[in-house]
Amino acid sequence: MTETDAVVWVADGLAAEGLDYGERLVERLTGQGLRVERRDLTTATADDIPGGRLHVLSGGSTSVNDASGWMPRGMAVTRLLVEAAQRGEHAVIGVCLGSQMIAEALWPGQGSVRAAGRIEVGLTEVRWREDERTDDGEQFVVPVFHYEELDPGPLLEGNAHVVADNGHSPVQGYRYGPRIWGVQFHPEFGPADVRRIVLHHRRTIETYHGDVRDALNSVDRYASSWNLAPFTRLVQHALQQA
Numbered sequence: 071m072t073e074t075d076a077v078v079w080v081a082d083g084l085a086a087e088g089l090d091y092g093e094r095l096v097e098r099l100t101g102q103g104l105r106v107e108r109r110d111l112t113t114a115t116a117d118d119i120p121g122g123r124l125h126v127l128s129g130g131s132t133s134v135n136d137a138s139g140w141m142p143r144g145m146a147v148t149r150l151l152v153e154a155a156q157r158g159e160h161a162v163i164g165v166c167l168g169s170q171m172i173a174e175a176l177w178p179g180q181g182s183v184r185a186a187g188r189i190e191v192g193l194t195e196v197r198w199r200e201d202e203r204t205d206d207g208e209q210f211v212v213p214v215f216h217y218e219e220l221d222p223g224p225l226l227e228g229n230a231h232v233v234a235d236n237g238h239s240p241v242q243g244y245r246y247g248p249r250i251w252g253v254q255f256h257p258e259f260g261p262a263d264v265r266r267i268v269l270h271h272r273r274t275i276e277t278y279h280g281d282v283r284d285a286l287n288s289v290d291r292y293a294s295s296w297n298l299a300p301f302t303r304l305v306q307h308a309l310q311q312a
Contacts, residue, residue, distance in 0.1 A: 075104040077122040079111040079147070081130025081167055082140065085215070085259070086266035091128040094258040095165070098301055099126070112140040114147045123312040124161050124305070125151050127168025129256060133218060134170040134183050149175040152250060161249040161308035166216055169244070169252025173220055173230075176246060180224035186239070189217040189278035191271070192288030193264055193296060196242045196255060198234045198303075207234075211295040212242075213259040215267055217278040220244065220254060243304075248311040257301035261293035 076099045080092030092108055099106045107120055111127065127148065132141055152175045155162045164172040173182040194214050199207035220241035222232060234243030234253065243253040259267070268275065268285045275282050 073105065074107045074120060074122040075099075076106045076124040076126060077120055078106060078108050079114065079125065079127045079151075079168070080108060081111045081128050081132065081144065083131025084270070085129070085256075086263065086270040089263065089266065091130055091165075091167075094260075094263065095126055095128055098258050098298065099124075099305065102302065102305060111144045111147065114143065116146050116150055119147065119150060122160060124163065124308055125155075127151075127162070127164045127171055129166035129168060129215075132167070134167065134174050135218075145171060145174065148172060152176060155249040156247065158249065161312040162251070163304060163308050164252040165258065166254060166256055169254055170218065170220065172246075172250060172252050173225065173244075176230070176250075177224045177228045180228070182221055182224040182228075183218055184221045186217050186219040187279075189275055189280040190214045190219075190238045191216075191268060191275055191280055192285035193261060193292035194236060194238070194255075194288060195292070196234050196236045196300075198243065198300065200233075210300045211292045211297075212255040212257055212300055213261075213264045213267075213296075214238075214255045215264075215271070216254055217274075220252070245307075249308065251304060251308055253300075253304065255300075257298070257304060261289050261296050265289050 078095045148171045170183045197207035222240045230244045230246045
């Protein structure tokens with residue numbers, strides 16, 4: 071029997087027509103030579119969690135603050151994954167919604183996830199700090215698509231370390247201990263994916279005070295600077311401790 075290296079937990083919704091939030095995560099992890107298993111987070115149960123050195127929670131369409139539907143079950147699984155990571159059994163990475171679910175599991179009811187002033191969508195720059203104790207950092211171009219964000223207050227009070235930020239969001243990435251990571255951006259998507267996301271979610275972008283044309287222009291402006299380094303680095307950091 072083939073042992074699983076990484077489990078991708080896929081939340082609800084489509085990033086774009088024909089593209090769910092788990093597909094690129096599976097592709098990128100497989101591209102790093104990992105043996106990957108895909109699981110549906112919306113139907114997951116706490117008594118059916120497979121083994122793996124790394125568990126990755128995807129983005130999705132439901133707010134972590136939604137107390138109905140699949141979210142309570144998804145949060146129960148997330149809490150178990152986080153608790154196991156704290157015991158040193160594996161590493162956990164959350165992407166966008168996944169990062170918010172991890173934050174809520176770590177600091178329940180503390181308001182760690184809040185509405186953003188406006189949507190952030192397209193390609194943009196973030197500052198990534200290998201050493202969170204310094205203000206210096208490396209600039210990366212990453213895909214973004216979120217209208218809720220992480221509040222730095224509860225995270226910092228809860229001993230998390232902010233490892234990535236930009237002018238829009240004070241928490242673009244965080245680490246809690248050596249094995250738990252969350253990123254608000256989508257390091258798994260490429261520029262062509264972002265263009266598809268923008269066109270697919272025109273109405274959502276406008277509803278949350280965004281500009282579709284600006285989002286498409288950001289793809290043109292930054293596409294040549296995009297690469298998979300943020301995703302590769304994130305996975306390597308997590309697996310070093312797994």
